Amino acid sequence: MNSIQHEKPTSALGTLFKPQISSVMANMARDNAFRLDAGNYSPQAISTQQLLQRGKHKNKKLSDIGDVFGFGPFKRTYISDPEFGIPLLTSAEIMGINPHPKIMAKADLPKWSQYQVKKGWIAVSCSGTIGNVAIIPGKWDSWGMSQDAIRIVPEKPYQGLIYTFLRLPFIKHQIVGSKSGSVIDHIYADDLKRLDVPFPAQGVIDKLDCLISRVLHLREESDNFLSEANSFVTEFNGLAQFHKEDEKWFDTNKEVESVIVNSKDIILNNDSGSEYRLDAHFYNPMAQLAIENIKKAKTEVKTIEDVTERVFLVPRFKRNYVDEKYGHPFLSGKNIIQTRPTNLKYLSKSETKNLELYYLEKKWTLITCSGTIGRTCFVWENYENYTATQHILRVVADDAQIDPGYLYAFLSSQYGKLQVLRYSHGSVIDEITGKQIGKVFIPLLSKEGQKQIGDLVRSAYEKRAEAIRLEDEAQEILMKALT
Template sequence: MIEMNAAPIITREERRQQFIELGWWVSIPLATIPAHWLYQGENRLDGGYYTAEANAAFRVVNDCGFEVQALEKVTADIFVLDRFRRIYTRDKALGWPYLSASEALDFRSRSERYVAKDHAPKLAALHFAKPGWLLVTASGSVGRMVLVTERLAKYFLTHDLLRIVPNDFPYVGYLYAYLSSRIGQVLISKDQYGAAIKHLEPHHLASVPVPLPPEDIQAEIHTEIMRAYALRDEANELLDEADRLLHEKLGLPIFDESLVPYLPAPTAPRLPASRPEMPHPKAFSIRASELTDRFDASFHVPIARTAVKLLRDGNYEPVQLGHITGDIVVAPRFKRIYVPKEYGVPFLQGSHLPQMRPYDLKYLSRTQQRNLEQWIIRKEWILVTCSGTIGRVGLVSSYMDKWAASQHLLRIVPDYSKGHPGYIAAFLITPYGQHQLTAKIYGGVVDELTEDDTRAVWIPNAPIEIQREIGERVIQAFEKKDEASAIEEAAIRKVESLLQKEEAA
């Protein structure tokens, strides 16, 4: 009789070494799992569902020493709304302001699109989230979180956001911090599905385990998160006040496209009475002598010329931006050497400017990145996206002082004797600045903006006292915005260290 010996159990590292010796090893993530896992839950066959990182996150939560409950047990409801066909209206009175998922996560959410009320989907009221709800992106970059405040509650929100209703849970700020942490994000994203565009469903969130430390700790973290969101609301109020002051002091009307002299609509109907009249196209004409060397129609749309005309009719004579700034530069392209956080300089990219806090922040090597100083930004510089999505504006706070920034962020270096940086940022954020910036775009596939075109933007040359009155509010707003990011980041790190400390103990 032949005795069959059981195969020895080997570790993942030993298995990896065997693969290397056989010449099978390639530099991709590897996880070995028991075969019976494939028959549990959703019967998933995608490797990402079983990553070692997800298993490690489960282990941290299970070994943390605190009570653990599924998310559905500590919330009143988790739901997503049905897809719907969006029909917009130009009449604001007949519609609701609409936000996409990415717009809902912006620091300063705004909408120029209005969903027609008479074509709204069923359960339209649920598209308005209530203060205290949590929203989670459910398509694309899944798992990103936002806490609903009064400011966000007035918008008609997309169906691509999962709604978490924590009515029976008093520490929603703790929930937000935990789900935003590295551990929470791994547990959320492991369930995503889809080949090109990733998706999440309510039942994926419902099963996420939530550790419940003592109530005093939950209350402390909750308080910090609520403080961060209060600072963001204060920052937005300061920017609203600065915008109101700018229009009032400069004698400028609120810019509206109805002020643009497009060609008038025909007086006679173009279609039979039985058919609805089509909207009149925004048509215009220009002189041949005005073409200069640009033949793209977008460059000649009269919206920017109308903005400049209104500036000339204001209280102060406009000058070109280059006359009241120290310098306007675009950093050179470069090969980026990324390193872990502790070895690098934070690297700001164009997509970060509108966000509440920078997501997926990377770090450039302090020692291996040659000529790093060329990409370092300084306090109170103005940043403008100049490649891809043109015209997003930011101001460097003390929190971001000496960070590095992408070459896709144009730098405006202030000259304090001529122009206040906060005033310049406030003006560029308005339609008067935005239409001038976007009119100068060039590029077939990727839009670009040059330093010279930015220098040529017209801006009212207001007395420095008025500039300071407007600009100081803007500087305070960006300081509060980034202070909120630091407070939120610290609260999230506290959750992570708390769980990992208890696991180690």
């Protein structure tokens, strides 16, 4: 049978690198929409195809066991009132733990309902960063999703099989290999429809479906626990719920968002450890209202500085990234809000001086402090002994003063976030410092109340860890069945 073969370069460039050469059968090109770009026939892609073809199991096309579809770009208008729109997830947000997507107006998009997703559907990022796979939880049911994610509606009982199969590293490599685009990488629904999915024994299929259903349930429980902890922070401290409509502006029509500040307030803010802040953002009405309500709380009020051992950043350091087997996991600010880190980098163990100084420890709260500010994460059954970028603040609770889980719950609540964000500064890239975080006000519950909230946080993170473990178990079961 005819074959397509990469020729070995004869130019001087051939001495600078070792080219990857592979022979491709003509029928493989035919089955791959006659694609002739080399990336589609990388050695890894070919070995994947060979593994699936020589397996003892029957293969089916993905399109035979699920409805696979996507959309082209569509015009949308974003609004602030959710009553007149639906949340629209981006391809990055589908990997997030608790995304807060923009609201897409229904009025300007007559067919808006076709962009809605349902619980149990599978989403695959298809533009920019390709191949990330997520399963839609109940909270996102009837939310919208942008054209940058392909939808898969699995037939029963193939949800677990499809989700686990698409997450296998060598299958992701195959998906990425089918990308196209001169500037921004893309894949299309047809690229996924052509994937060969091996069919293990029915018992394995049922086991995968059970495991992935459990994964989805655990993540939903985790989200519910954190929402409950957030509610308890305001309820137990007697803090009022407040909304955007409660803002108090000098111009009541809000044609110009302006506030009046007494010079005495500027001086008092400096006395409390801040700077002489003259930027209007520092005095925004929502943050002022949060502080006002906290000072009226029925519990004792302290600052983060009072209840922590330290709030600190690690210094900038030289980074040498290496393959996983030679390195130590390194978290970016984006990674700490994902269900599990994607595109994780690894620091060289041999080339990074004093690597142990950058390790994260259990019970710490992490806060992003550069660029996108205020993202939070609790180190519990997840990132112990990982390293992380200097753009993440480490908040170390004083256990004698405060429950670390309660500290995290407050800083991730609306009352905590509004105070953190008001300290942002920078002409191009927003920044906050550890010293500024130390000046955030926090109401202190009784030890019992703190523990109740802290236990919810810890249970939520333990459920997330169990979900990741079950995903890994599902991959092991599928790989064992295939090999």
